[in-house]
Amino acid sequence: MIKLKINGRERSFDGDPEMPLLWYLRDEIDLTGTKFGCGAGLCGACTVHKNGEAVRSCQTSMKDAAGKSITTIEGLSPNGQHPLQKAWMEANVPQCGYCQTGQIMQAAALLKKNHKPSDKEIDDAMSGNICRCGTYQRIRSAIHAAGKEMA
Amino acid sequence: MSDHIENGLVENGVVENISRRSLIGGVFSAGALVLAARILPEEAWADTNEYHGKAASSALRPSIYLGIEPDGTIYIVTHRSEMGTGIRTTLPLVAADELDADWSKVKIEQGIGDKAYGDQNTDGSKSIRGFFEAFRESGASARMMLVSAAAKQWNVPESECAAKFHEVVHTPSGKKLGYGALATAAGKLPVPKPADVKYKPKSEWRYIGKESKIADLADICTGKATFGMDIKRQGMLYASIERPPVMGGKVQSFDDKAARQVKGVSGIETIDGFKPPYTFQPLGGVAVIANSTWAAIQGRKKLKIEWNNGENAAHDSEQYRKELLTTARKPGKVVRNIGDVDAAFAKASKTVEAEYYAPLLAHATMEPPVAVAEFKGNKVECWVPTQNPQAVQDTVAGALGLKPEDVTCHVTLLGGGFGRKSKPDYVAEAAILSKKQGGKPVKVVWTREDDIKFDYYHSVAGMYHKAALDSNGKATAWLHRSVFPSISSMNDASSMYGFDVEYGMGLNDMPWDLPNHRAENGPAKAHVRIGWLRSVANIYHVFSGLSFADELAHAAGRDSLEYQLEMIGPGKIIDFKSQGVANYWNYGESYEKFPFDSKRLRHVLEVAGEKSGWGKRKSGNGWGLGIAAARSFTSYVASVVEVEVDKAGKIRIPRAWQVADVGMVINPERVRSQFEGAAVMAAGIGLTGEISVADGRVQQSNFNNYQVARMNQAPMQTDVHIIESTALPGGVGEPGVPPFVPAFANAIFAATGKRVRDLPFSKTKLV
């Protein structure tokens, strides 16, 4: 039996310990804000926080998640008002929106460490997250804006 | 609901009163106003079911797209699919504006697949072009009916009443009634005849032309938005399908013992391959059914399948490339002819020729294809991220021997579309499996590998250009040959040539005002599924055509912008008929309404030159600007790309400019976002986009080997400049792609002196 905490809530799981956290979140406990994009750690759509660090949930097995505290987009902010979410809405970042929860989770981990990232630091932190609609320049400006608010 | 309310339906521009019950069996409450759209054939209304949402049963219902409830809530149906363009918000804004509605009281409903809504195929950048007028008319008609109802109630002339922000006001007395209070009475009035509909003056527009937030913004940012991938039904099973690795291949035999042992796997089913032509039929294969996506994928890995690969097993991209380019050296089918190109070449002081190549591309929507279907009582209900729910109905019905109206298609948000999701093979798979599983709902999830290996690929093309220059370097003749496996292979297995749609995208509509010009198309057979991808044949035609224009400028020792303007000439409405273009396609629009006006093309080029500081800094030493312009989807766009190429040959795009004349703009913010996004997609096409085939099998599998632009490869900044225009709205989603690719290639030439004639650029050593 694997025990873990998801968005502050204790959960237990007794299925295949090799199953990626992504599918547990999506198929088993209906937290579908975390997206499937590649299943191979190449796109970032599935990004969540594991003990505060951004990780790809498609590359994190349930075994690896055992005993950890996981935060998904649903748990990032109780009312959807994380500075990044506000900045995202202000800058009208999303197009189709599918990649955006992963982008926000990745950016949240960056800003936790660094409220004033440079363009280069943002590019380095965010280039693992693909947006096929091409919203990158707005993502970059929203991160700058949210960083200012958090500073 | 009440059955005495009469509302209008207009067929062929004529208003007809029909009872609401005969319209749609409804969801709007008694006493709501609902308007019937004017663009629909009458038989479209025969179908009734309970899935049409609140808009379908409102007290006031001036069209199928709009209903007003007695509580003042306005329901507006978007029948077009939301894949990132903002259309789900933009079309309702148009109706709400004419209605002078309070946007906070508008609820948007997503239309199911139903031909009653008119065309629902959300591609071709045509939602606004095709439905701006219908939505505007819906809103205006509702407004007039509300005013009329108020005037009757107050017993005053209509001319003394006006609609103002969700209320009708009697101007002399200041009396007011809300839209909700008037809805029931207004719903009993006839819908105004089209000729009598009065529109707001532009100066009173509340939403059109202003910045508006998309309706799904907060849901997207909090993870609450529902995409197709997020659908779950009670008792739903998950399926992952192993498909024939070669197009047209069949399962010869298979061993599923190991797959069945995987925990969670509950069934194995086969799906037949398509009967040629491939159309939207499933590719066939073996499906593993399980209680989670993961278990289905794990089970699938354990399948042992022997394939009969069929006739495409020897297909090889390297070999095919040679064939396309060899064919492009030979005369083809003439699709446009002005003057005498051959005579001009014979007496030219200089000729220039070049071969260009552009590979297959995959759509790679961020959300891979996915569908949930439930087969129940000889009917199918499905939940799908689809660009074309009516094609879903037809395709699923075709696969299961049902009638299209027995298929209900709910449309979710789409995690990207780009043309992939207007081809519903993946929905047929889900429906077939649900039926085989005794009607349990089945979700078919395509992995990224499935998506990249089994796409309807954007076509590969080999092109040949030759031009004649006179002693002053002026172009006097141009021959443009293009050879590509056609999208028409989808419906015709023997197809060898392109068709008007592909010709009209950059082959027979080059804007040059030259005395001699000939465009030709040579034969090629398809060995993979070919389909349309954002901006379609424009990608390879405009890439090669506008790169070659830059080559000519260079050969003539002239500035490229100046040279392109000279070749376009002073600007005019191009008369394609007199130039040997038998059926100029014009993106499905009438030429009278949307002519090719090369003055508008000149203008975007000139503005792009100004905005980008063209000609102010000397190119070379690893820095350069490139420029190109094209009309597509009835819009005119010029792109300028700035590149830096470092000593290692690594390309950066510090900045890009997109200047767009798309006619009238509804939501400028969403227009800008589309042009920013198009720049990113086009940058990826230029840099790394390539699908290749060996032994009939697609070589790429995921984002490691099919690379799309990431943040550190995309333009650092794209400035979008929208030309103010009162022309009819043109396309927005696609036209930002075509000119960007050659502008990018031209910038690389400016920076490095290397002419890149092959896409993607990563195949060429730049330094």
Ligand code: FES
């Ligand atoms: S789905 Fe996990 S990185 Fe793409």
Ligand code: FES
């Ligand atoms: S918004 Fe569509 S993939 Fe990023």
